[in-house]
Amino acid sequence: MDNRNGPSETTQRTLLSDGPHTASPRSACVVVIHGVGLGGRVDIDASRVLVGRSQDADLCIAHKSVSREHCQLWREGDEYRIRDLGATNATRVNDAPVDEATLSDGDHVTVGESILKFISHTSVEANYHEEIYQLATRDALTNLCNRRHFMEQMDREVARALRHRRPLSTCIIDVDLFKPVNDRYGHISGDEVLRQIADLVHHHVRNDDIAARIGGEEFAVLLPECDADAAYGFAERLREAVAAAVFAPGGEPQRITVSIGIADLSPLRNTRIRLMTAADAALYRAKEEGRNRVCLGP
Numbered sequence: 341m342d343n344r345n346g347p348s349e350t351t352q353r354t355l356l357s358d359g360p361h362t363a364s365p366r367s368a369c370v371v372v373i374h375g376v377g378l379g380g381r382v383d384i385d386a387s388r389v390l391v392g393r394s395q396d397a398d399l400c401i402a403h404k405s406v407s408r409e410h411c412q413l414w415r416e417g418d419e420y421r422i423r424d425l426g427a428t429n430a431t432r433v434n435d436a437p438v439d440e441a442t443l444s445d446g447d448h449v450t451v452g453e454s455i456l457k458f459i460s461h462t463s464v465e466a467n468y469h470e471e472i473y474q475l476a477t478r479d480a481l482t483n484l485c486n487r488r489h490f491m492e493q494m495d496r497e498v499a500r501a502l503r504h505r506r507p508l509s510t511c512i513i514d515v516d517l518f519k520p521v522n523d524r525y526g527h528i529s530g531d532e533v534l535r536q537i538a539d540l541v542h543h544h545v546r547n548d549d550i551a552a553r554i555g556g557e558e559f560a561v562l563l564p565e566c567d568a569d570a571a572y573g574f575a576e577r578l579r580e581a582v583a584a585a586v587f588a589p590g591g592e593p594q595r596i597t598v599s600i601g602i603a604d605l606s607p608l609r610n611t612r613i614r615l616m617t618a619a620d621a622a623l624y625r626a627k628e629e630g631r632n633r634v635c636l637g638p
């Protein structure tokens with residue numbers, strides 16, 4: 341049974357940036373400016389944010405030099421504070437080890453081999469880092485996640501789902517017979533079709549799903565908290581929406597369809613690569629069986 345709500349109830353536009361998001365003038369954040377996690381950012385407010393190697397950290401820096409729970413940051417009155425959490429490689433502020441300290445604008449925080457910069461309510465610089473982050477993680481054509489970011493997020497979600505014994509599914513979505521569309525109407529019209537499909541993908545995902553363009557005419561969606569049945573329901577709705585949409589490359593109405601392969605996390609599919617391989621095999625079967633269909637992985 342598909343236990344997910346339909347897109348009209350759940351769609352939120354947070355997965356697609358509407359452009360660099362503007363930090364509010366009072367917000368403060370740390371941004372990774374060197375090393376693993378480059379571009380990663382976390383906003384700091386009164387509730388404590390955790391920096392560490394743990395997949396559950398608010399700012400996860402997946403490197404062996406970083407402790408699982410390395411340090412925490414929070415706002416206290418008008419001050420921003422940092423506390424080391426007993427990290428093997430002690431947290432350093434401007435190169436001095438700290439147990440607990442107050443941060444000043446521009447301070448460099450060393451976490452393992454990565455360096456974070458503390459930025460307090462200077463929205464110009466915060467926006468600059470946000471733009472860099474968007475450039476590094478988004479696909480320029482569709483504004484969905486790019487392939488590299490998707491794979492990084494997938495590693496994180498697989499680890500989290502296994503640790504908490506939660507379901508997780510992934511879908512690979514491939515446009516059917518796209519080459520003839522390109523050949524007939526040209527690459528620019530083809531790009532417009534890809535953008536329109538990305539929009540449909542975006543409208544069908546929930547806030548926690550991760551949608552990406554992972555290849556030329558190939559998309560992927562990671563569905564946390566979704567078993568195979570729920571993922572199948574999502575994929576069918578998306579497939580139907582694409583098949584019903586009006587595409588007009590070169591001004592000519594054209595029917596476009598997608599094939600979708602799905603795989604869910606299981607003892608046999610317990611890594612990113614195994615999950616992607618199973619979804620890919622299911623996609624291959626969907627193509628073999630006539631396209632415009634959804635197949636479940638082996």
Ligand SMILES: Nc1nc2c(ncn2[C@@H]2O[C@H](COP(=O)(O)OP(=O)(O)OP(=O)(O)O)[C@@H](O)[C@H]2O)c(=O)[nH]1
Nearest residue numbers: 515516517518519520522527528530531556557627
């Ligand atoms: N417009 C455009 N086309 C792209 C892009 N990336 C890949 N393509 C095209 O996508 C087409 C993929 O074609 P094929 O892999 O042969 O597959 P197909 O025609 O879609 O057929 P099936 O996948 O078997 O249904 C090729 O013509 C590529 O040039 C892109 O970014 N923009």
